[in-house]
Amino acid sequence: GQQVMQIPQYQHVQEGEDFTTYCNSSTTLSNIQWYKQRPGGHPVFLIQLVKSGEVKKQKRLTFQFGEAKKNSSLHITATQTTDVGTYFCAGLSWGKLQFGAGTQVVVTP
Amino acid sequence: NAGVTQTPKFRILKIGQSMTLQCTQDMNHNYMYWYRQDPGMGLKLIYYSVGAGITDKGEVPNGYNVSRSTTEDFPLRLELAAPSQTSVYFCASRLQGVDEKLFFGSGTQLSVL
Numbered sequence: 001g002q003q004v005m006q007i008p009q010y011q012h013v014q015e016g017e018d019f020t021t022y023c024n025s026s027t028t029l030s031n032i033q034w035y036k037q038r039p040g041g042h043p044v045f046l047i048q049l050v051k052s053g054e055v056k057k058q059k060r061l062t063f064q065f066g067e068a069k070k071n072s073s074l075h076i077t078a079t080q081t082t083d084v085g086t087y088f089c090a091g092l093s094w095g096k097l098q099f100g101a102g103t104q105v106v107v108t109p
Numbered sequence: 110n111a112g113v114t115q116t117p118k119f120r121i122l123k124i125g126q127s128m129t130l131q132c133t134q135d136m137n138h139n140y141m142y143w144y145r146q147d148p149g150m151g152l153k154l155i156y157y158s159v160g161a162g163i164t165d166k167g168e169v170p171n172g173y174n175v176s177r178s179t180t181e182d183f184p185l186r187l188e189l190a191a192p193s194q195t196s197v198y199f200c201a202s203r204l205q206g207v208d209e210k211l212f213f214g215s216g217t218q219l220s221v222l
Contacts, residue, residue, distance in 0.1 A: 006151075033210060042199055043152070045210040088151060092209065096167075099144075101151035 004091045006100035013079045014108050021103040023072040023089035030092045032065055032072045037102070038085045046087075081107050110135050115200050115214035120192040122221045126221040128215050132169075132200030140203045141183040142211070143175065145196040152199065158183055159205075190221045 003026040013019050023032065031050045032109045035043040047056055049065035049072060060083075062075040072089055086102040116131045134141065139160045144152040154167030158177040172194060174186040183202075187194060197218050201211040 033208065035211075042213040042216050043201075043211070044213070048208065048210060090211075096154070096157075097142075097209075097211070098154075099152040104149070 004047045004089060004098045004100040004107075006089055006103055008103060009101065010105055011105045012108065013105060015079055015081060017079055018075065018077045019079065019105075020073055020075045021087055021105075023091070023100050025091045025098075026072045027070070027091075027093050029069050032069075032092070033090045033097070034063060034072075034074055035090065035099075036085050037088065041085075043088060049077075053082070076105075079105075079107055081109060083107055112136065113200055113202055113212050113214035115198075115217050118215065119218045120220070122187075123217065124190060124192065126190050126222060127186070127188050128190070130187070130198055130200075130219075131216060132183045132185065133181050134183075134200075134202040134212070135181065136202065136204070136212065137180060138202035138204045138212070139180065140205060141177065142201045142203075143183070143185045144199045144201065145169065145175070145194075145215060146199060146216075147196050155185065155198075187219075192221050195221045196220060 005024045033048045034046040037043045054065040060077045063074050064073045086104045088102045090097050090099045113134045142157045143155040152170045156175040158164045164175050198217050199216050200214040203211050
């Protein structure tokens with residue numbers, strides 16, 4: 001069945017640094033979504049990518065969908081303490097949304 | 110709009126007990142989902158529904174049952190609770206269409222002892 005893998009599982013970042021988290025699917029996706037979950041909270045939708053090669057930006061966050069629609073990345077520049085949390089990608093294929101295991105981000109001031 | 114509302118927020122069960130986790134949404138969403146999240150892990154789909162009267166199994170349905178008699182409500186039933194069902198349970202909903210983002214409830218933290 002469909003599998004969605006995320007790397008890295010953990011990311012320790014110094015405040016002000018950049019980092020990237022990656023998402024890979026075993027199948028071609030209709031779209032990919034990204035969610036953020038703060039510690040003790042629930043996942044909150046960040047963005048959806050639909051088109052092959054699509055790039056979207058939200059302030060310091062840049063999201064990219066691969067040309068083959070099987071992978072995606074989230075790049076955060078100038079990390080802030082407010083970026084702490086777990087970032088999940090979720091791939092939609094054949095009507096089912098499959099979540100990756102997430103990248104837990106810890107920011108050191 | 111309240112969005113997606115889950116009750117209770119916390120619950121402790123003894124092995125073998127049963128309970129129902131409630132989920133209701135007021136956004137007229139046709140799709141509803143139940144996920145479980147184990148510590149440090151991602152979200153595993155338990156059951157989902159594409160509309161009233163229609164439900165289907167997800168990745169980890171064993172030990173759970175659902176029903177969808179109305180558009181608004183999607184309760185999750187645990188029969189004969191086991192320690193392996195200790196987890197945080199999230200209900201989510203979405204509207205089928207161009208923007209297919211999920212709206213999540215605040216979760217139910219369940220411990221089975």
